[in-house]
Amino acid sequence: xxxxxxxxxxxxxxxxxxxxxxxxxxxxxxxxxxxxxxxxxxxxxxxxxxxxxxxxxxxxxxxxxxxxxxxxxxxxxxxxxxxxxxxxxxxxxxxxxxxxxxxxxxxxxxxxxxxxxxxxxxxxxxxxxxxxxxxxxxxxxxxxxxxxxxxxxxxxxxxxxxxxxxxxxxxxxxxxxxxxxxxxxxxxxxxxxxxxxxxxxxxxxxxxxxxxxxxxxxxxxxxxxxxxxxxxxxxxxxxxxxxxxxxxxxxxxxxxxxxxxxxxxxxxxxxxxxxxxxxxxxxxx
Numbered sequence: 001x002x003x004x005x006x007x008x009x010x011x012x013x014x015x016x017x018x019x020x021x022x023x024x025x026x027x028x029x030x031x032x033x034x035x036x037x038x039x040x041x042x043x044x045x046x047x048x049x050x051x052x053x054x055x056x057x058x059x060x061x062x063x064x065x066x067x068x069x070x071x072x073x074x075x076x077x078x079x080x081x082x083x084x085x086x087x088x089x090x091x092x093x094x095x096x097x098x099x100x101x102x103x104x105x106x107x108x109x110x111x112x113x114x115x116x117x118x119x120x121x122x123x124x125x126x127x128x129x130x131x132x133x134x135x136x137x138x139x140x141x142x143x144x145x146x147x148x149x150x151x152x153x154x155x156x157x158x159x160x161x162x163x164x165x166x167x168x169x170x171x172x173x174x175x176x177x178x179x180x181x182x183x184x185x186x187x188x189x190x191x192x193x194x195x196x197x198x199x200x201x202x203x204x205x206x207x208x209x210x211x212x213x214x215x216x217x218x219x220x221x222x223x224x225x226x227x228x229x230x231x232x233x234x235x236x237x238x239x240x241x242x243x244x245x246x247x248x249x250x251x252x253x254x255x256x257x258x259x260x261x262x263x264x265x266x267x268x269x270x271x272x273x274x275x276x277x278x279x280x281x282x283x284x285x
Contacts, residue, residue, distance in 0.1 A: 006141050007082040008131055009074065011066065011097065012042040013090035013267045014124040015235070026128060027074060029089070031097075031267055032064040039064070042266050051266050052238050052274050055166075063270050065097035068104055075104075075112055084141040088115045088127055088148070090267060093195040113141040117148040118195035121265045122233040122280050123155040130285040147285060154283035156224070157192040158200060158216050159268075160209035162275025164188065189213060190272075206277075210246070213279050214253050220281045228283045232257045237264040238274025246277040 010016065011029040021028040030041035033051070036059050040046035055061055071087075078085050087105070092098035098116050105112040119127050127148055134144045164186070187209040191200035200216065203209040221230065234250050236243030247261045264276055 004082045005084065006135050006144070007078040007085045008128065008135065009078070009085060009087045010124065010128050011089050013095075013120060013265045014128060015121055015262045015265050016125055016128065018043050024128070024132065026132075027078065029066050029070070029074065031090075031265075032066065033266065033270065034062045034064055035059050046266070048263055048266065051269070055269075056274065061270055063095070063267055065095055065100060068100060071101060071104055075108065079108075079111055083111070085112045086115065086131060086135075086141045086144060087112060088117075088119075088124070088131060090120050090124060091118045091195050092116045093118060094120060094197065095267070110142075113145050115145045115148050117152040119152070119155060120192065121157070121268055121278075122235055122260065122262060123157060123282050125262075126155070126231055126233075126282045126284065133285065151283060151285065153194040154225070154228070155193075155280060156217075156220055156282075157278060157280040158213040159190045159192070159264075159272060159276055159278040160203075160206065160213060161188050161190065161272050162206075163273055166271055166273035189216075191216070210249055210277065213277075214250070217254075217279055217281050225281060225283055230257075231260065231282045231284055233260040233262065233280045233282065235262050235264040235276075235278040235280070237269040237272065237276040242275065242277065250279060 007027065009027040009029060012031045016028060018028060030044050033040050033046060035054055075085050087101055089097050089101055101114045105114045117127055130148060131144050134147060187203045187206055188199060189201040189203060189209050189212050191198055201212045203212055232254060234247050236246055251259055264278060
């Protein structure tokens with residue numbers, strides 16, 4: 001049997017559905033979540049709708065990482081029909097799954113190549129499309145890895161949060177800060193750049209938070225991404241109506257862009273909660 005060259009693997013943090021993965025011809029690792037002591041897997045027995053019902057009901061939700069056994073089983077299955085596996089998980093800065101994959105890959109004599117280009121959610125999805133394009137051009141797995149990691153800083157994300165409750169539950173802010181934020185209707189805007197999730201702006205009200213994100217992307221387009229082929233993406237968590245409203249605002253502000261719109265991955269929503277709106281600016285390879 002003639003083996004194909006490179007199998008591409010990512011996880012559900014990318015926002016790629018099972019159907020999209022099948023269409024693209026890639027393998028998708030479901031991210032696990034622990035909810036009140038029970039383990040669920042994104043896109044398998046945990047839908048977006050069920051996740052937010054449990055989250056808003058106050059269930060205790062924590063993220064986890066794919067088991068080493070499940071990775072071994074997947075990789076060895078793919079290596080029967082491919083020369084190499086290119087594994088592109090979510091960023092090492094927000095999950096231990098990257099470190100686990102790198103450790104495990106050492107046992108495969110360079111037949112499993114792990115990429116850490118510090119991407120999450122829609123920016124990770126763009127990395128998969130870039131990898132597919134580079135593979136079609138005949139690049140090796142190592143060459144694709146090097147190109148993806150060389151442009152790891154060419155993607156910015158901005159997120160506006162509806163509530164500080166979930167940051168408080170995750171221990172990322174104190175209860176006192178959360179209480180003050182709620183009292184004054186604070187809507188924090190976070191940024192994710194080159195692997196670092198950090199506070200960007202403190203705003204009052206949703207409209208002001210949206211304005212700050214739009215201004216941030218506009219600045220990025222005229223400075224960091226000037227002259228580059230750029231993709232704009234929007235994301236949301238929870239309400240579809242909120243997501244639709246946010247998309248309409250972004251489309252009106254950036255009428256010259258075709259905008260990809262999706263749900264925020266649950267790995268992020270665990271820490272941010274429902275009612276989140278996000279926008280990303282990504283340089284395509």
